[in-house]
Amino acid sequence: DQHWGKVPGSVSAFVKAGPGTDVTILRLSGELDSMLIASGKLVDCQDLPGHCRITWQVKLDGSVKDFIGRTSGNHHVLVCGDHLTELRELNEILGIKTITIP
Numbered sequence: 001d002q003h004w005g006k007v008p009g010s011v012s013a014f015v016k017a018g019p020g021t022d023v024t025i026l027r028l029s030g031e032l033d034s035m036l037i038a039s040g041k042l043v044d045c046q047d048l049p050g051h052c053r054i055t056w057q058v059k060l061d062g063s064v065k066d067f068i069g070r071t072s073g074n075h076h077v078l079v080c081g082d083h084l085t086e087l088r089e090l091n092e093i094l095g096i097k098t099i100t101i102p
Contacts, residue, residue: 017056020041023058023078024081025037025077026076030073032096034099035099037084037098040060040061043059061101067101070101
């Protein structure tokens with residue numbers, strides 16, 4: 001229940017994943033003209049009581065400082081697996097600039 005009972009029937013996605021799982025993190029800019037992409041490995045995944053989301057701890061393959069400095073916002077998509085190649089190809093087709101960390 002994503003909204004913790006405030007909106008009946010609302011849901012949040014939950015994925016059980018173990019430490020060492022490859023992940024891809026991305027953020028499409030508000031102007032829809034660039035996408036930040038980073039890869040990493042899952043360190044921990046918790047479904048914390050009283051929160052409207054699961055909490056993932058990730059070790060980035062690249063620089064955290066670069067990731068923070070180059071992102072266009074604070075909401076990101078995190079998916080299991082290494083999807084850097086597919087996202088680069090999609091961005092090329094759509095004319096979206098790819099910003100890769102590292």
